[in-house]
Amino acid sequence: MEDKINVFIFGKKYEVPAGATIMSAMEYAGYKLVRGCGCRCGFCGACATIYRVKGDKELKTALACQEQAMDNMYIATLPFFPLVKQPFDIETARPDERIIMQLYPEVYSCIGCNACTKSCAQELNTMQYIAYAQRGEYEKCAKESFDCVMCGICSSRCPAGISHPQVGLLTRRLYGKYIASPSEHVERRVEEIEKGNFESLIEELMNRPIDEIKELYNNREIEK
Numbered sequence: 519m520e521d522k523i524n525v526f527i528f529g530k531k532y533e534v535p536a537g538a539t540i541m542s543a544m545e546y547a548g549y550k551l552v553r554g555c556g557c558r559c560g561f562c563g564a565c566a567t568i569y570r571v572k573g574d575k576e577l578k579t580a581l582a583c584q585e586q587a588m589d590n591m592y593i594a595t596l597p598f599f600p601l602v603k604q605p606f607d608i609e610t611a612r613p614d615e616r617i618i619m620q621l622y623p624e625v626y627s628c629i630g631c632n633a634c635t636k637s638c639a640q641e642l643n644t645m646q647y648i649a650y651a652q653r654g655e656y657e658k659c660a661k662e663s664f665d666c667v668m669c670g671i672c673s674s675r676c677p678a679g680i681s682h683p684q685v686g687l688l689t690r691r692l693y694g695k696y697i698a699s700p701s702e703h704v705e706r707r708v709e710e711i712e713k714g715n716f717e718s719l720i721e722e723l724m725n726r727p728i729d730e731i732k733e734l735y736n737n738r739e740i741e742k
Contacts, residue, residue, distance in 0.1 A: 523589040540582040554595045558583045563669030566596040579637040579671045601670050602681040613692040615654040622685050625652055627678040634672035640665050644672045644682050651685050660693035
């Protein structure tokens with residue numbers, strides 16, 4: 519017999535297999551995950567989840583596809599959190615302190631509580647990259663926030679209402695556009711694409727059976 523544990527999903531008790539992830543436990547319990555379920559590999563940030571284990575006072579956060587369900591775990595998902603996303607034109611925006619002040623002035627209201635860092639499912643030093651953004655250190659902010667999956671858990675826990683993922687995304691785009699050294703092989707490949715060098719190859723590939731495409735993908739040469 520398969521070992522089972524008890525979990526509470528949105529307040530209702532279910533018996534699920536021990537060792538299952540939160541996402542797998544929800545599906546075993548009969549939930550059809552249409553929203554709040556994306557890549558299942560910890561990259562898309564769609565399955566943001568909050569939970570508390572019975573007897574533990576701390577409310578914790580995780581990605582449902584990565585976190586293992588525990589006995590007497592109380593679970594609620596956050597399939598969407600309304601981050602503030604300010605529009606900007608990358609061609610006119612510049613990597614100086616004014617752009618942060620104009621688009622995301624709330625970063626200067628950070629009280630240093632570190633709730634964002636503690637809640638990050640990717641274990642990023644979120645408060646630190648916001649500090650870099652405050653000081654206009656865009657390269658440091660871009661690199662510190664690079665693994666952000668935009669799940670929004672940090673923002674849901676922030677008393678200052680900072681949209682950390684959007685601030686990080688802005689700095690990464692500014693860094694890539696104006697600060698990072700040009701990548702010659704990327705520029706060369708873009709030029710080749712614009713010339714249509716790969717159109718016949720793509721057309722030939724799209725006409726192949728799906729099983730053959732999967733086989734090609736699974737056995738492709740991966741550059742180290």
